Amino acid sequence: MLDTAQWRMSIYNILDGLSDGLSHFSGPSRVALIICLEKNGPFYILDPQNLLDGHQPRLKDLFQTFHEAVSDILLPEFAPVEDPQLAGLISYGGSCTTLPFQMWFTEEYPDICSKGPILRWLEYAATQLCAEFSQDAGLRNDTSSYVLQGYAQHAIRDYIIDKRSEALGMDTYLRIYPTLNAILGISNTREEGAWPRGKIAFVEPRLLQHVHFQASFPRMEQPLLVNLRHCRKTLQAVENSERFLISDGCTLAGVASGELPPGSIIATFEGNHGMVSLDGELICSFASGNFLATNRRPNLVQLEEALLESSLTPKQQHSIFQHTTQVVIQARERKHGCTLVLDLNTIPRNIAGQTLQTPLDLSMPENIDIACSLAKVDGALHISKSSTLLGFACLLDGRTVPGENRARGARFNSALRFTAMHKNIIAIVVSSDRPVSVIQHGVELTAQCRWKPISYISTPPLLENWLEE
Secondary structure, three states: OOHHHHHHHHHHHHHHHHHHHHHHHHHOOOOEEEEEOOOOOOEEEEOOOOOOOOHHHHHHHHHHHHHHHHOOOOOOOOOOOOOOOOOEEEEEEEEEOOOOOEEEEEOOOEEEEOOHHHHHHHHHHHHHHHHHOOOOOOHOOOOOOHHOOOOHHHHHHHHHHHHHHHOOOOOOOHHOOOOHHHHHHOOOOOOOEEEEEEEEOOOOOHHHHHHHEEEEHHHHOOOEEHHHHHHHHHHHHHOOOOEEEEEEEEEEEEOOOOOOOOEEEEEEEEOOOEEEEOOOEEEEEEEEEEEEOOOOOOOOHHHHHHHHHOOHHHHHHHHHHHHHHHHHHHHHOOOOOOEEEOOOOOOOOOOEEEEEEEEEEEEHHHHHHHHHHHHOOEEEEEEOOOOOOEHHHHHHHOOOOOOOHHHHHHHHHHHHHHOOOOOOOOEEOOOOOOOOOEEOOEEOOOOOOOOHHHHOOOOOOEEOOOOEE
C-alpha cells in the first residue's frame, strides 16, 4: 500500500486528469470519488468541484449498498458494482484486493451522443487507481493525469469493441484504431476547398458478402484507407445521396446502399464536422480533428422547463418548442447569430421592427424555411404563443439590469433588458460561435457556475468522512 502522501497524490492526479480530459470531450466536467481504502474501513468522499451537492440524502441511503459491495472475498481483478443511478450523473465503480471500493461520478449532459465512451473513461480511471495502489506502482503517479487527459479516442475504441463483441462475438477483424484515425484524417482533408460530405460504412471483413454493392472495386485497385487524399476524392461519389462507401478497415471496397451487416460503423461527414454511429446508435461526433461527445443539437432544456411552467396548453408548448428548435439548429449550423422572442401573451406585444401583414404559420415547412432565412437579418424574430411569426428585424430595448455582460455583446444584453421589462416573454439568443442562451425575467436561465480545473482549486485533497455521520 502507498503511504498517505503517495495515495493522496495518486487520487489527485487521476481526478485532475479525468476532469480535464472529459471537459475537452463533453464540456466542462466535474468529477467526484467515493472510496474505501481498506476492508472494514471508513468510506470517504472527494468532491473538490461540488459535483455531488444535493445528492447527499440519496448517497446516505446508498451507504449500506456500498458497504455490501465490499465483499468478504476480494478478487485481484477489478469487479464492477451496480450503478447507483443518481439523476444527472454518470457513475462507475467497483472493487479489487488493492482497493476495496471506489465509485466515480461525472456530469451527464443532455446533448451527449452516448454514455458509453464516458463510462469506459471512468472505468479506466478506476482500474488505474487500483494499479497505483499496488505495491510496485509508486513510479507511475505522475503519468495518470496525462493519460486520462487524452483518453477520448481510446474510450471510444473500447466502447465500440464492447458493443461489436456483443453483436459478433470476440472473433472480429475490423481494426478500430485505424478506422478512427481514418475518420479524423478524411474529415480534415478538403477537396478543391470543400469539406467532405457523405458516408463511409466500415464493415466486418467476413460480412462483406452480405453488403448490397452497387459498384465494387477490384481487390488490387481498392483505395487504401491510409491514403486520405484518395479516399476524400472517392467520397464525392456518395455526396448528397443515400449511398455510402464500404470499407473493410484497410481499403474502400465499393459503393453500396441498403441495410448493413451487424457491427458496422458509419461515419457521416457533414462538412467541417460529422457523426460516428454503430448499428444505429450514435457514438460520438467529430470536428476540427477531435472526437466529441456532443450530438450538436442545442441544449434547450431550460426553455422546455420555462414553457412547462407557462399557461400554454401542452399542444402549444410542444409546437412552439419544436419550431423554435428548428430555427436555432439552422442558425447554429449556418454560424450566424440571431434572437428569437417568444411572446406568450394572449395579445402579443407591439415590438418595433418589420411586421408581417399576414403572420406565418410555422407548422408549415416552407414557412420554417422563411423564418430561418429571416433570422439572418439584424434584429429578433417575434413569435406568438400559437407558433406564428409576427415580425422580424425587431429591436429590443429596455433599462440597464443587473447581470449584464459586455463581453456577450448587444444581442445578449438587449434580450436581458427586454425580458426584464415585459412579462410572459422568453428570449433565445444564438451566438455566431454556437452557444445558446435562454433568457426570462432579465435572467439567463442557461447560466452555469464558473468551472475551474481541479488544479486551480486545491492541492491534493483531504478526505471527507461525512457518509457515516
